[in-house]
Amino acid sequence: MKFFSRLSIQSKLMLMLLAVSIASILVISYVGYTSGKEAILENIYYQITELRNSRARQVQSYFNYVQNHAITLAEDPTVIEATVSFTDSFNQLENEEVSSNMISELWRFYEKEFIPRLQMNVDGNPTVLSYFPKENIARYLQYHYLVKNPYDVDNKSRLDMAQDGSKYSEIHQNFHKFFRSITTRFDYRNLFLVDSETGNIVYSVHKDTGFATSFKDGPYAYSGAANLFETLQNNRERGAFEVIDFTSFRPSYGQPVAFIGSPIFQQSNLVGILLLQLPVNEINRIMTGNFQWKKDGLGKTGETILVGSDYLMRSQSRFLVENPDTYFKELKKQNISDRIIQRIKENNSPILLQEVKTNSIEKALKGEEGLGILDDYRGVSSLVAYAPLKLSDNLDWVILSKIYVSEAFEPIQIFGKRVLVTSAILVPIVTILSLFLSRRLVMPIYRLISGTKKITSGQSNVVVTVPSDDEFCQLAGAFNKMARTIDEEKEALEEQIRKNDALLLKTLPAPIVKRLKQGEEKIADKFPHVTVLSANIVGFDEQCDLMSAEEAVGLLNDIISAFDDAAQRHDVEKISTVGTSYLAASGLFVPRLDRDKAVIELGLEMLRIVRAFSQEKHLKFEIRIGIYSGEVIGGLLGKQKFIYNLIGNTAKVARFLMIVNSVEGKPNSILISQNLYEPLQEFYQFFKMGEIDIPSQGKMAVWLLSDGSHKK
Structure with a gap:
């Protein structure tokens, strides 16, 4: 305050103008920043919430569709006829001869084709013996439809009929195109017809090592598909429907697979189980918006993902698709094992591999729905909208939409930078204007000070002019009046002094x-x-x-x-x-x-x-x-x-x-x-x-x- 009191009026005015101007800029900037931030936050929360709800509805709609389709297929006469025919012809193969040469060739197939690919997606060291079929029928059919299939491993379904001359192959030729068209048209990864009594997979569209094996005592009796079969076998209700969550299915080389099943009845008799193997592609397409994140308004870092009750991802990661190098670097920073990272690289997918254990996931698994600024599965602060997603009695997932806080608030950060730049430009301008205005404001004061000094120095007839019609003009008028009065009094005083001097000189x-x-x-x-x-x-x-x-x-x-x-x-x-x-x-x-x-x-x-x-x-x-x-x-x-x-x-x-x-x-x-x-x-x-x-x-x-x- 002492420093301020020593300043001239012009300096005080300039400082006050600067203070008011800068304070106004700061207040407006603060209000704009906070209001903009709130508006952006509210808008993004609304956007990601709406996107989360939309994606959830799409996933639910997809599962409802598959459910209805599975029930419809199970009740289709062609499917019922095919199930009965495949079961009967399958059982007739029990006495077919399987030579040692056939077994050797089949063994080599497992050793050269199946085990190496499986080994990439599972832990440990799988062996042929663990997965090699023990039943004669399984060996026979796998030999003809896998080993002797002229097509490569990924296209075995293209074979309509094996050249073994069996009744089974005739039936296979009759129905295979029908089922293959279903899987192709509806994008199912596979379709199984399972004998409801024995658990034998009597037919599958895509031939793999699970074909012709039994879900009861075969090498895959403890898989998720086997559990689904057992549930439907025990249910025995027409129109029943069950779904099993994504699990690693060994016949599909350890890839994550979900199954939907429905019982097949011929009149009142349960004759089989229909299993549809769901791929992750359709769910990924839904969750990624067909990989068009920007068009969905998710910018550069937004995405919607699914997480299972085991905290493992059930959908594709945007960052793995768009920027895999950065994605894997961040996985290493999170201390994820090299084995998991390698498997994600080989599969080009984090499904059933990457764990997502965040606060939002924990809350959603408890049935909570909400919004917040939380760390995502990469440890980056994000705006998150989370909710539970219940698809069936035994399928509880979590769906969440998110976008990085840094990107969400990028517009307001740009606004802040612009405010800083504008302020940096405005402050010198305001300083110059303040200097100019303060000089203009105090100019009458300077003129009054100059007039006062002239009067003090003894000058008379001092007149101060102010080119305005404000209080300074009134002050100048009062000063001029005072100056005239002083001049008159001075003249009178000088006259009196002269008289006094004359009188003194006479005395x-x-x-x-x-x-x-x-x-x-x-x-x-x-x-x-x-x-x-x-x-x-x-x-x-x-x-x-x-x-x-x-x-x-x-x-x-x-x-x-x-x-x-x-x-x-x-x-x-x-x-x-x-x-x-x-x-x-x-x-x-x-x-x-x-x-x-x-x-x-x-x-x-x-x-x-x-x-x-x-x-x-x-x-x-x-x-x-x-x-x-x-x-x-x-x-x-x-x-x-x-x-x-x-x-x-x-x-x-x-x-x-x-x-x-x-x-x-x-x-x-x-x-x-x-x-x-x-x-x-x-x-x-x-x-x-x-x-x-x-x-x-x-x-x-x-x-x-x-x-x-x-x-x-």
Whole structure:
């Protein structure tokens, strides 16, 4: 505050303008930032929530569709007929010969084709013995439909009929195209017909190592498909439906597979189980929006994923698709094992491999639905909308939509950067404008200050002009009025000073007046060579009784004024006037060699003045003068009323000579001492009066001088 108080008004105004402007920018920016952030947050929450709900509805719709399709297929007469035919022809193969050569070739198929591919997707070291079929029928059919199938492993379904001449192959030729078209048209990965009594897979569209094996005692009796078969076998309700979650299915080389099944009834008899093997492709297509995340408004980092109750992913990761290098680097940072990372790379999918155990997943698995800013499965802070997704009694998933916080708030961050840039541009502009405006605002003040300084320096007629019609104009008007008043008062004061000076000069010697004006309070000087004249108009007081007061005072004033004029002409200093007494001196303030002669000349003129006035007024009064020369002391006396007077022996002797002249001398004469007679005798004709006893001087000769005593 002390620093602020020391600043000029212009600086204060500029700082206040800057403070208000910057504060306004900050407030507007803060309000805009927070409002924008809230609006963006609300909009993105709405968007990801709507997307989550939409994807959930699509997944539910897909499973409902597959459910209805499975039930419909199970009730289809062609499927019922095919199931019965395949079961009967399958059982007829029990006595077919399986040679050692067939077994060897089948073994090599497992060893060369199946095990290497399976090994990439499962832990441990799978062996042929663990998966090699033990039943004769399974070996027979796998030999003809796998080993002798001319198509590669991924296209075994293209074989319509094996060349073994069996009834089974004839039936296979009759129904295989129908079932193959179903899997192709509805994008099922496989379709199984299972004997409801034995659990034998009597038919499958895509031939793999599970074909012709039993879900009851075969190598895959503990798979998810086997569990689904057992559930449906025990249910025995027409139109029943069951689904099994994605699990690693070994006949599909350990790939994640989900199964949907429905029982097949011929009239009231359960003749088989229909199993549809669901691929992840359709679910991935739904969850990724057909891999068009940006078109769904998910920007660069948004996605929707499914997670199972085991915390493993059930859908594809966007980051694996779009930026796999970064994706795998982040997996390593999360301490995921190299084996899992390698399997994700080989499968190009994190399904059933990547664990997603976050707060949002935990809450959703508890049945909660919500929104929040939470870490995603990559450990990145994201806006997340999560909810449980129940597809069946034993299929509880979690669906969540998310987008990175950094991307979600990118517009507001851009806004913040723009605000900073704009502020960086605006602050200098505001500073310049503040400087300009403050200068404009205080310019009248500067003019008033300049006018005040002029008045202070003694200038008069100061006028301040302000080119506006506001409070400053009013202030300037008041200042100009004050200046005129001061000027007038100054002139009046100067006039009064002049009058006072004139009055003082009439009362006091000019040098004394000057010293008095300079502030001297005690004025006293000793002068070594001064000639003093002391005069008194004798008989004037008696004549006053014959005149009015005005006439008496006027006459005396005229006589004294004539004395003053004469003293000025002879350069003799008037000292004082008291009544009819007059005191003057020469050589007092300015040393003079002719001071004695100047005083004599003044005295002679005073004689003529008095004679002239007495004759003119026909009055009887005369003047008697005493003159003496020597050392005197001059000083200013009085406090309220000043008088400059001479004291000391010289002034005393001059007054004494005037008194003696008044008593013993002649009318209208001058009485001088011996010390004046000697230097002046050659200029004037003196008349010796004799000797008188002068106080403190003793006997002294004195001389009379009257008008007309000049020597020719």
